[in-house]
Amino acid sequence: MFPRPIQQSSRQAQILYQVALPIALVVWLLPLLGVAVTSLRPSSDLAAGNYFGLPSAIAFDNYAAVFRNSPIASYILNSFKVTIPTVIGAVALSCMTGFALAVYKFRGNVLIFFLFVAGNFVPFQILMVPVRDLTLQMGLYDTTLGLALFHIAFQTGFCTLFMRNFIRALPYELIEAARVEGVSEIRIFWYVVLPLMRPAIAALSVLIFTFIWNDYFWATVLTTGAATQPVTAGLYSLNGQWVAAWHLVSAGSIIAAMPPVLMFFLMQKHFIAGLTLGAVK
Amino acid sequence: MIYKLLGGTALAVAVLMSSGSAMAEKRKLVFNTDTSDPAPKAAMEELITLFEAENPDVDVVVNMFDHEGYKTAIRNFLTADAPDVANWYAGNRMAPFVKAGQFTDVSDVWAENGLADKLSSSLASMTIDGKQWGVPYTYYQWGIYYNKDVYKQVGVDVPKTWDEFIANCAKFKAAGIDCVTTGSKALWPIAGIFDYLNLRTNGYDFHMQLTAGEVPWTDDRVKATFTEWEKLVGPGYMTANHAAIDWQDAAALLVQGKAANYVMGNFAVAVFKDGGMTNDSLGFMVFPEISAGIPRAEEAPTDTIHIPAGAKNVADAKKFLAFVARADVQTALNKTLGQLPVNKESAVDADDPFLTAGFETVSSAAGLAQFFDRDAPAEMAKAGMEGFQEFTIKPDRRDAILERLEKMRQRIYK
Amino acid sequence: MQAFFKTHQRRLAPWLFLAPGAAFFLFYVIAPIFESMALSFYDWDGLGEATWVGIGNYIELLDDDAFYISLKNNLLWLVLYMLAIPFGLAIAIFLNQTVWGIRAYKSLFFFPFVISQVVVGLMFSWFYAPNFGLLYTLIEAVTGKGVAILADEDYVTYGIIAAGLWPQIAYVMILYLTGLNNVAPDQIEAARLDGAKGWKMLWYVILPQLRPATFIAVVVTVIGALRSFDLVSIMTDGGPYGSSRVLSFYMYEQALSEYGFRMGYGAAIAVVLFAIMMVFITGFIWKMWRDEKDH
Numbered sequence: 001m002f003p004r005p006i007q008q009s010s011r012q013a014q015i016l017y018q019v020a021l022p023i024a025l026v027v028w029l030l031p032l033l034g035v036a037v038t039s040l041r042p043s044s045d046l047a048a049g050n051y052f053g054l055p056s057a058i059a060f061d062n063y064a065a066v067f068r069n070s071p072i073a074s075y076i077l078n079s080f081k082v083t084i085p086t087v088i089g090a091v092a093l094s095c096m097t098g099f100a101l102a103v104y105k106f107r108g109n110v111l112i113f114f115l116f117v118a119g120n121f122v123p124f125q126i127l128m129v130p131v132r133d134l135t136l137q138m139g140l141y142d143t144t145l146g147l148a149l150f151h152i153a154f155q156t157g158f159c160t161l162f163m164r165n166f167i168r169a170l171p172y173e174l175i176e177a178a179r180v181e182g183v184s185e186i187r188i189f190w191y192v193v194l195p196l197m198r199p200a201i202a203a204l205s206v207l208i209f210t211f212i213w214n215d216y217f218w219a220t221v222l223t224t225g226a227a228t229q230p231v232t233a234g235l236y237s238l239n240g241q242w243v244a245a246w247h248l249v250s251a252g253s254i255i256a257a258m259p260p261v262l263m264f265f266l267m268q269k270h271f272i273a274g275l276t277l278g279a280v281k
Numbered sequence: 282m283i284y285k286l287l288g289g290t291a292l293a294v295a296v297l298m299s300s301g302s303a304m305a306e307k308r309k310l311v312f313n314t315d316t317s318d319p320a321p322k323a324a325m326e327e328l329i330t331l332f333e334a335e336n337p338d339v340d341v342v343v344n345m346f347d348h349e350g351y352k353t354a355i356r357n358f359l360t361a362d363a364p365d366v367a368n369w370y371a372g373n374r375m376a377p378f379v380k381a382g383q384f385t386d387v388s389d390v391w392a393e394n395g396l397a398d399k400l401s402s403s404l405a406s407m408t409i410d411g412k413q414w415g416v417p418y419t420y421y422q423w424g425i426y427y428n429k430d431v432y433k434q435v436g437v438d439v440p441k442t443w444d445e446f447i448a449n450c451a452k453f454k455a456a457g458i459d460c461v462t463t464g465s466k467a468l469w470p471i472a473g474i475f476d477y478l479n480l481r482t483n484g485y486d487f488h489m490q491l492t493a494g495e496v497p498w499t500d501d502r503v504k505a506t507f508t509e510w511e512k513l514v515g516p517g518y519m520t521a522n523h524a525a526i527d528w529q530d531a532a533a534l535l536v537q538g539k540a541a542n543y544v545m546g547n548f549a550v551a552v553f554k555d556g557g558m559t560n561d562s563l564g565f566m567v568f569p570e571i572s573a574g575i576p577r578a579e580e581a582p583t584d585t586i587h588i589p590a591g592a593k594n595v596a597d598a599k600k601f602l603a604f605v606a607r608a609d610v611q612t613a614l615n616k617t618l619g620q621l622p623v624n625k626e627s628a629v630d631a632d633d634p635f636l637t638a639g640f641e642t643v644s645s646a647a648g649l650a651q652f653f654d655r656d657a658p659a660e661m662a663k664a665g666m667e668g669f670q671e672f673t674i675k676p677d678r679r680d681a682i683l684e685r686l687e688k689m690r691q692r693i694y695k
Numbered sequence: 696m697q698a699f700f701k702t703h704q705r706r707l708a709p710w711l712f713l714a715p716g717a718a719f720f721l722f723y724v725i726a727p728i729f730e731s732m733a734l735s736f737y738d739w740d741g742l743g744e745a746t747w748v749g750i751g752n753y754i755e756l757l758d759d760d761a762f763y764i765s766l767k768n769n770l771l772w773l774v775l776y777m778l779a780i781p782f783g784l785a786i787a788i789f790l791n792q793t794v795w796g797i798r799a800y801k802s803l804f805f806f807p808f809v810i811s812q813v814v815v816g817l818m819f820s821w822f823y824a825p826n827f828g829l830l831y832t833l834i835e836a837v838t839g840k841g842v843a844i845l846a847d848e849d850y851v852t853y854g855i856i857a858a859g860l861w862p863q864i865a866y867v868m869i870l871y872l873t874g875l876n877n878v879a880p881d882q883i884e885a886a887r888l889d890g891a892k893g894w895k896m897l898w899y900v901i902l903p904q905l906r907p908a909t910f911i912a913v914v915v916t917v918i919g920a921l922r923s924f925d926l927v928s929i930m931t932d933g934g935p936y937g938s939s940r941v942l943s944f945y946m947y948e949q950a951l952s953e954y955g956f957r958m959g960y961g962a963a964i965a966v967v968l969f970a971i972m973m974v975f976i977t978g979f980i981w982k983m984w985r986d987e988k989d990h
Contacts, residue, residue, distance in 0.1 A: 002875060002883055002901050004892075006792045017792070021800055024789070028804060031818040031861070034829055038821070051827045093716035100712035104705070110987070112713065114980050119724045121918055121976045125946040125965040129734060129958050130727035132951075136361055142354070153723030156716045184701075185708035214811035216925045221951065224350030225317075232813045236929060237349060239817060243529040246821060253814040264809040268802055275866070276873035276908075352953045356741055377956075381742035466846075466934065522825040524935035525846030654954075663954035671936040674848075685760060692755070 039063070039250035046247055062251040070241075071226040072252060075234030078223075079259070081144040082151065082230050083212045087205050089152035090159050094204070095197060097156065098163025099189050103175060113164060120157030124217050127154075135222055147222045147230070151212050159204055162277060166200040167193060203274030206267040210260040231256040307340040310597045311364035314343060315351030320551075324617035331613070332604055339597050359383045363591025365598040371406040371417055371583040372651035373492070373658055378587075379409045385588040385595065388412045390602050399624050400606060402644065403583050406651055415587035416602040417623040419615050421547040422639035423473055423580035423652075427564045431458055431541045439564065443481065443509065443571040450518040453541045460518035462540035464531035465673075468666040471523075472653035473544045475669045476580055479506045481571035485578035485648035492656035494694030498686040507672065507679050509571055514676045524670055532556065544568070546582070547620065550635050565638050576647030582655060583623065664689045728969070735962035745959065752963035761937055762964065765945040768852050769921065769971070772941060775856045776863060776920035780912050783867025784905075788897075790868070791875045801872060808865040816929030819858035820845065845931050848938035855926050855939055863919055867912045874908030875901075910982065917975050921968065942968040 006017050026033065041050075042059040050056065066072055101113045131150055132141070140146030170193065178188045219233035226234065235256050242248045264271050316325045322345070329341045344364065346354050355367060359378065369375055378384050391397055391413045397404055403417040432439065435456050440446040450460035465471040479488050483502045490496045491503065513519055520531060520540060529552055534540040536556035543549070553563050567577070586605055588598045604610055611622035616630055621640050629636045643649065654662035668682040700707060735752055739745035756762050790801050807815065822829050825843035835841035844854035878901060886900045902909070924943040927933060933940040933948060940948070942964055948954070950961025 001791070001880060002878055002896065003788055003791065006794060018794065021794075021797075025800060025803055029806065030829070031815075031822050032807070032810075035818045035821060052829070052832070093719060096712040097716035100709040104709035106706070106709050109709075110984070112717065114984070115725065116720065117983065118976050118980060119720060121914075121972065121979070122724065122728065123921060123943060123965065123968045123972050124924070125943050125961075126731045126969045127724060127727040128731075128947070128965065129950055129962055130730040131723060134723070134727070136357055139361070141357055141361070150723055153719040156720050157724065160716065185704050189712070210809060214813075216811065216813050216928070217947075220928075221947075224354045225345075225347040229347075229350075232811050235813050235817070237347060239929075240349065243527040244533060249817055250821070253817050257810045257814045260809050260811070261806070264806075265802065272805075272869060272873065276870055276911075349953075353951060356956065360742065377740060377742060381740070383742060467932070468934070522843035522846050525823075525825045525843040659954040659956070667934075667936040670934070674846075674935065688758075 035250045035253060038246050039254050041247050043245065043247050046245075059247070062247045063255065066248055066251045066255060069248075070238050070252070072231065072234065072238070072255060074226055075229060075231040076255070076259075078144055078228055078234075079213055079230040079232075082148045082219075083209055085145075085148040086151040086155060086212045087208045089148070090155035090208055091201055091204055093152065093156050094159030094163045095194065095201070096189075097160040098167055099193055101160065101164045102167035103172075103193075113160070116157045116160040120154075120161065128221055132221055141222065142224050142228050144223070144228055144230075147218060147228075150218060150222065151215070155208055155211070159208070162204055162274070163197070163200060165277065166197065170196055199270070199273065202267070203270040203277070206263055206271045207274040209263055210271075213260045307338055308594060308597055310339050310341045310366065310594050310601060312341055312343050312601075313346065313355070313358060313364040313367040315346045315348045315368060317345055317348050320618055324614050327617055328605070328610065328614050331610065332601060335604070336597070336600065339600075341601075359589050359591065363589040363593075365588065365592040365594045366586055366601055367589055368584060368586050369415065370651070370655050371403060371415075371585050372655040374651070374655045375414060375585070375587070376409060376658070379414050383590050384414045385590055385592065385598075386412045387415060387588060387599065387602060390416065390599050390606075394603050394606060396606050399608065399626060401625065402581075402646075402649055403623050406583060406649070407585065415585040416606045417583045417585045418605045418611060419618055419620045420581040420583040420623055420643070420649075421620045422643050423477070423544070423546045423568075423582075424639075424642065425542050425566045425568055426535065426545050426549060426553065427542045427566060428535050428538055428540070428558070429562050429564045431538050432564070434538070435541075439566055440569050443512075443569050446569045447512050447518075449541075450513065451516070454516065454518055458538070459520040459534065459540040461513055461542050461544065462520040462531045462534045463523050463544065464520075464526040464528040465523050465670050466525060466527050468663070468670060469652075469654055470528045470531070470545070471669045471673065472662075472666050473546070473580065474510070475506070475665075476650055476653050477544060477568040478509050478571070479503075480578045480580075480650065481568060481575065482506045482509055483572070484575045485650070488578070488650060489648075489656065492650075492653065492661075494658075494661065494690050498683045498690055503683060504679070507683075510672065511676055511679075514673050519673060524674060546580075547635055547639055551619065560634055563635075565635050567642055577645075578648035578650060579643055579646040580652055581621075581643050581646075581649045582652045583649075658693055661686075661689060661693050731962045731965055731969075734959055735966045737959040737962075739958040740956045741958050742956075748959065752960045755960065756963055756967070761940060761945060762942075764937060765940040765942045765964075766967075768939065768941045769923075769968075771852055772856055772859075772920040772923050773917065775853070776860065776916050777913075779860055779863040779867045779916050780909070782860070782864045783912065784871050786864065786868045787871035787875060791872060801869075805865050805869050807862040808869070810862065812859075812862070812925035813929050815858055815862055816926045819854070819861075819926075820930050823854055845939075846935050848935055851931060851935065851939040855923075855930050858930065859919070859923060859926050863916060866915060866919075870908045870912050870915075871905060874905040878904045914975075914979055918972075921972055921975075942971075 006014055037055065039062055040058050040060065041055040042057050045056050097116070101109055135141045135146040135150065138146070140149065174192055175188055178192050214232060216232040219230045223229045223233065235252055238252055239249055314325055316322050329343065333339060333341055355369065358364065375384065400417060407413045407415060407417060435452050435458070437449045437452055440449055453460040463470045463474065476488065479491065482505055487496065487502060520534060523531065531540070531543065532549055532552045533556060535543045536553055536558055550563070586602060588595060588602065592598050606624060608624045608626035611624045612627040615622040615627070621629060621636065621643060625644060629640045631637060650656055653665060657665060664686060668686050672679055672682055736747060736749055737745040738748045786804060790797065790804060823831060823844040825831055825841060825846065831841040831843065842850065844850045882900060886896055891900060922943060923941050924947065927939055927941055927944045931939045933944055946961045946964040946968065949957045949964060955961065
């Protein structure tokens with residue numbers, strides 16, 4: 001293990017480490033803590049210049065006010081309407097593409113694979129104008145469906161890379177054995193490989209959920225109003241309305257961050273497994 | 282009476298045009314609007330109820346857009362899915378749509394209703410190539426809003442001339458108060474200061490030539506405007522860090538007495554009053570005179586209603602435009618909006634000192650500018666406002682900024 | 696027909712499995728790249744007809760101050776973003792212990808990465824806000840005069856990059872934590888017996904074993920740096936007077952913002968950004984291809 005386990009060090013060093021941990025954490029999360037405290041501060045505190053002291057009261061009402069006075073509920077609903085279909089679509093498509101690229105040897109295999117990988121790294125801006133035009137022409141501009149369709153396509157690049165590498169690591173003998181018994185390729189995919197992909201599907205779902213929930217760029221390019229905008233873009237326009245009302249901005253930010261945070265803490269193992277795929281050999 | 286008659290004729294025409302097929306069925310009028318903020322929303326709803334009451338055979342379908350999102354949305358729906366009427370802004374802001382053939386020529390509505398006279402203050406800003414392309418329904422004045430208590434505290438009078446204004450600034454500065462505040466994070470508030478300085482230094486015609494790209498930015502007269510501005514910037518009479526704050530943050534400074542004057546539009550009054558100011562502590566003055574003898578022009582950004590080229594129900598749309606231009610309708614509409622009617626036969630709320638002062642100021646002005654980002658084409662507006670912001674932070678870069686703007690001008694107004 | 700499929704299924708199956716995903720990807724990702732490239736030779740406001748201007752947009756770029764500012768800032772982003780790698784490694788090493796509650800610490804340190812950049816941007820805007828922001832007050836307390844980071848052309852880009860580094864460091868940290876978990880213990884012990892410790896150990900024994908993690912960390916950091924749109928848009932909108940623009944933001948500004956709608960010019964900026972990214976993409980792919988061959 002590197003570094004040397006702290007248990008092997010002197011007692012002072014151990015105590016120092018135990019003290020340093022929480023301090024480091026507080027420093028690290030300072031901006032977050034500040035916003036969390038601000039979100040619970042009554043607006044009277046802010047008006048009186050009490051920005052850093054203890055809040056004079058805990059104002060959960062800020063959260064209620066955010067829901068009452070802004071379309072944030074609708075923004076959050078839209079975020080789900082974009083995120084969930086994208087997760088399902090991108091994972092489904094990439095199970096198939098990943099399977100095709102991992103299991104079969106055919107001409108162009110590597111080329112197609114690298115095309116997916118490269119596309120995944122492309123700057124969004126080079127896609128912006130054409131994708132916006134496409135979406136307009138299909139009559140899907142300013143709809144959650146239009147946004148979800150693009151996300152599915154774009155995320156397929158990353159998901160394919162992920163799935164293909166995952167399937168590659170599965171024991172190939174299983175597939176060989178099934179073939180010998182005359183099982184059709186489609187049934188091999190469905191009954192042999194897919195059940196083994198469960199952990200990859202879980203990891204990818206959590207990851208894509210977070211990516212899409214947090215997307216801001218495409219939300220601003222493809223949607224405009226409260227009826228369709230996801231919460232990231234919504235938060236931007238609310239920020240414009242709530243100038244100087246930092247207690248509301250903070251509460252809104254925390255609400256917007258909640259779903260992916262919950263997802264992360266509940267599915268931590270899958271999340272990190274997905275993120276660090278390839279970080280070890 | 283005349284209106285009723287005209288309305289009747291239009292109705293008859295519309296019925297004839299719809300070939301009598303669907304007498305029982307209501308005709309749809311699709312209205313896309315960006316009036317999503319509370320007061321404008323209420324005003325629009327009221328307007329539509331009135332219109333539907335007078336035209337029971339028309340059903341107005343409203344598509345409400347987010348105020349900011351609308352600016353990009355309009356470009357899409359005009360081509361993809363055009364409504365029958367849509368709102369927008371006067372001046373250069375409507376030029377791209379007019380030039381791309383996206384708006385319908387409504388000169389006939391103006392002629393039939395005598396609007397050239399009734400809406401005379403907006404005639405110029407609604408006219409491109411000698412035709413009118415929409416109908417204005419509201420505007421608001423700009424000017425200087427000031428904190429009366431601070432004026433008392435420092436012991437100065439409301440200035441009549443720019444020299445007096447600057448002299449006051451020295452006293453405010455000595456008292457630790459920002460003489461002029463603004464919040465230019467979103468850029469546009471800074472343009473209000475430039476517009477007034479230029480209007481007062483060089484006059485309305487020059488200002489319009491400059492925004493129309495007919496005068497080089499390196500012209501000595503432009504430099505003269507900046508020299509006046511330097512009197513504010515040089516001694517530090519403007520709020521520091523104004524580039525980091527929004528206009529509402531700056532409004533708070535005025536409310537708290539940390540700033541004395543604010544060059545703003547009348548919509549800010551609601552924010553000042555929310556912050557606790559009253560008619561006793563909030564004052565309004567016309568921007569003081571700089572070059573003596575120049576006819577006084579004002580800023581009055583105008584909101585308008587247009588008929589897209591792709592409109593399906595043009596007959597009712599024109600009827601709607603004529604309706605919106607009417608004096609009584611504009612009186613009611615602007616009462617809810619808290620703004621000024623464009624129709625000169627309309628009335629304003631006599632109890633609101635800011636509206637009365639604004640109505641007087643605007644209707645007696647020698648010329649009305651629409652605001653820098655509506656008078657100048659979009660790109661020039663952006664570059665210009667960035668230049669103004671930069672100047673107020675780094676005044677020594679004046680010549681470099683003006684040269685950059687001149688380069689932009691030569692490219693943009695080709 | 697069925698018989699045909701049965702006999703050739705191993706040749707046909709991959710194409711059938713690929714078809715839906717590939718079609719989507721081609722339609723929404725690959726084709727638009729070429730459309731943008733074509734568009735960069737036109738002048739188009741999104742309303743009327745597009746007019747062919749040849750390389751006019753690119754010539755204009757060469758003489759555009761805002762373009763050079765964006766390019767310079769992009770470079771700053773690239774260089775400074777790389778700090779995420781040593782910082783991430785340092786935190787990973789700091790946290791790679793087995794004491795009570797360490798798992799909770801690890802996830803809390805990772806936490807910023809899960810939050811949307813919009814929220815991160817708002818948090819840091821609050822942190823930097825003049826007159827009451829935490830940092831502003833701190834600086835004021837120390838030097839007597841606060842600095843409005845986001846309103847100062849000299850600091851603004853650094854301020855935004857710092858906000859971006861926060862989640863990026865968390866990401867790199869988690870990569871290294873996983874990597875450290877998998878470092879071969881026997882090699883460490885062997886090195887320890889040879890008397891290696893501290894920096895020497897890290898440099899000669901640990902880092903070589905962390906190479907896969909480092910590779911991914913570099914890839915995601917480069918991409919993160921070049922995609923730096925969200926924070927600029929949220930925190931400054933490119934200001935003050937355009938001094939915090941980056942290419943991705945400038946492109947959006949030119950093509951779609953209230954004062955823009957120069958689709959062709961925007962496309963030309965996007966092509967430049969794409970070309971820069973292509974240098975890196977080619978490098979990544981080349982490395983992946985080499986690894987692939989070794990397998």
